[in-house]
Amino acid sequence: MQPLEAVKAARKMLSQVTPLKRDCGRYCGGACCEPDEDGQGGMLLFPGEETLYQQLPEGFTLMQDDAVFPDALLLSCEGYCERDMRPLSCMLFPLLPTRSGVVMDRRGWAVCPLMESGVNGLQKEFVDAVKQAGDILYACPETAAFLDAIHAYNLQLQSL
Numbered sequence: 088m089q090p091l092e093a094v095k096a097a098r099k100m101l102s103q104v105t106p107l108k109r110d111c112g113r114y115c116g117g118a119c120c121e122p123d124e125d126g127q128g129g130m131l132l133f134p135g136e137e138t139l140y141q142q143l144p145e146g147f148t149l150m151q152d153d154a155v156f157p158d159a160l161l162l163s164c165e166g167y168c169e170r171d172m173r174p175l176s177c178m179l180f181p182l183l184p185t186r187s188g189v190v191m192d193r194r195g196w197a198v199c200p201l202m203e204s205g206v207n208g209l210q211k212e213f214v215d216a217v218k219q220a221g222d223i224l225y226a227c228p229e230t231a232a233f234l235d236a237i238h239a240y241n242l243q244l245q246s247l
């Protein structure tokens with residue numbers, strides 16, 4: 088499977104589910120969308136996903152960011168987006184698929200109140216959708232390598 092195909096299938100899998108039954112942003116004021124001190128927020132795009140952002144909506148920028156994965160692109164936003172423009176990384180948050188299931192994304196400890204309750208505190212439909220999206224993403228070498236790089240980066244975060 089090509090990366091764009093895998094990303095589109097994973098996005099579709101997650102298009103109708105959210106971490107909680109209610110809008111979890113109500114609990115935290117949408118902390119994971121909150122711009123940082125430079126006025127920017129955002130997430131890394133999966134390989135191939137940039138094809139879906141050739142026409143950037145107002146308030147979005149795309150820049151190279153090699154911190155986690157070579158030649159990765161960071162989609163920066165101003166803290167709001169339409170659901171169909173939401174990058175896959177944002178749809179998966181605060182979970183990350185692994186090769187055998189899901190884990191909480193350790194980058195979430197900085198912002199997300201759902202980290203405390205862990206995977207079992209999240210809506211089952213969301214957890215299942217992330218698992219299924221993970222099966223698709225790990226079937227594609229490029230998106231699998233990207234996920235592996237995020238897990239490696241998160242392990243480094245833990246050891247800091």
Ligand code: SF4
Pocket residue numbers: 106111112113114115116117118119120180181198199200201
């Ligand atoms: S920080 Fe966590 S609780 Fe808040 S909107 Fe993001 S995923 Fe939901």
Ligand code: SF4
Pocket residue numbers: 119120121128129130163164165166167168172173174177
């Ligand atoms: S792209 Fe959308 S979902 Fe992701 S951080 Fe920005 S506003 Fe939030």
